[in-house]
Amino acid sequence: MTNREAGWPELGKRPRHVAFVMDGNGRWAARCGLPRLDGHREGIANVERIAAALMARGVEYMTIYMFSTENWKRPQEEVEGIFDLLVGWLRDRVPGLQSAGVSIRHYGQPDRLPAELARALQHAGSTSDGERLVLGLAINYGGRAEIVEAIRDVLSASEADRGIDEQAIAGSLYTAGVQDPDLIVRPGGELRLSNFMLWQAAYAELYFSPVLWPDFDEVELDRALSAYEERSRRFGGL
Numbered sequence: 001m002t003n004r005e006a007g008w009p010e011l012g013k014r015p016r017h018v019a020f021v022m023d024g025n026g027r028w029a030a031r032c033g034l035p036r037l038d039g040h041r042e043g044i045a046n047v048e049r050i051a052a053a054l055m056a057r058g059v060e061y062m063t064i065y066m067f068s069t070e071n072w073k074r075p076q077e078e079v080e081g082i083f084d085l086l087v088g089w090l091r092d093r094v095p096g097l098q099s100a101g102v103s104i105r106h107y108g109q110p111d112r113l114p115a116e117l118a119r120a121l122q123h124a125g126s127t128s129d130g131e132r133l134v135l136g137l138a139i140n141y142g143g144r145a146e147i148v149e150a151i152r153d154v155l156s157a158s159e160a161d162r163g164i165d166e167q168a169i170a171g172s173l174y175t176a177g178v179q180d181p182d183l184i185v186r187p188g189g190e191l192r193l194s195n196f197m198l199w200q201a202a203y204a205e206l207y208f209s210p211v212l213w214p215d216f217d218e219v220e221l222d223r224a225l226s227a228y229e230e231r232s233r234r235f236g237g238l
C-alpha cells in the first residue's frame with residue numbers, strides 16, 4: 001500500500017514513536033482570559049485529538065510529558081487541579097481510547113502521586129491491550145530520576161546477573177520494551193527538553209514550535225512530520 005493509499009499525507013518516512021512536551025496550556029488560558037486550569041483541560045482534550053491523528057497516520061507510539069518531577073514547585077492549587085483533571089480523564093475518557101485500540105502506559109514514579117491517581121494509572125495500564133497506539137503518559141516523570149532508578153534496579157539484580165551495559169539500563173527504564181522516540185515535539189516556544197526522556201532522546205529528531213499545546217492541531221502535526229521527513233538520520237554513520 002502506498003502512503004497516499006494509506007491516507008498518509010505525502011510522507012515517505014513515518015516516525016514510529018512521537019513524543020510531545022505538553023507546554024503552553026497556561027499561556028493559552030491567559031490569552032483567552034480563562035483560569036489556568038481551563039488551559040490544562042483543553043490541553044488534555046488535545047491529547048486525544050493528537051492520538052487519533054497519529055493513529056490515522058500509522059504511528060505506533062505516542063508519549064506525552066504531562067507532569068515532571070519538578071512541576072511540584074507549582075502552586076499547590078494548580079497541582080491538585082491538574083491531578084483532579086487527570087483522574088477524571090482516566091475514568092471518563094480513557095476507556096473510549098482503549099476501545100479504539102490505544103494501550104496506556106505510565107512513565108514516572110507513582111509513589112508521590114495521590115492514591116486515586118496512582119490507582120487510576122495502574123488500572124489504565126493493566127487493562128490495556130490495544131494494538132494501534134501505545135500512549136505513554138509521563139506523569140511525575142523525570143529523565144534523571146528514571147536513569148537513577150534504572151541503575152539501582154540493575155545493581156539490585158543478583159551478583160551473577162549483574163552487568164551494567166546500555167541494554168540492561170534501557171531494559172530497566174519506565175519505557176522498557178518501547179522503542180526510543182524518533183521525533184520529540186515541543187510546542188509552546190521553549191527550546192529545551194526540561195528533563196524529558198534524556199536517555200531515550202539520544203538520537204531523536206527534535207522539533208520546536210511556537211504554537212501553544214492546546215492549539216497544536218493536525219496541521220501543526222503534519223508540519224512536524226514533514227520536517228521529520230526532511231531530516232537525514234545518520235546515527236553517527238555517514
Ligand code: FPP
Pocket residue numbers: 021022023025040041043044065066067068070071082085086190192193194
Ligand atoms: C516541561 O516544561 C513541561 C511539562 C513537564 C509539562 C507540564 C504541563 C503541566 C504541568 C500541565 C499538565 C496538565 C494536565 C492536565 C496533565 P516545564 O514547564 O516543566 O519546564 P521548564 O520550566 O523548563 O519550561
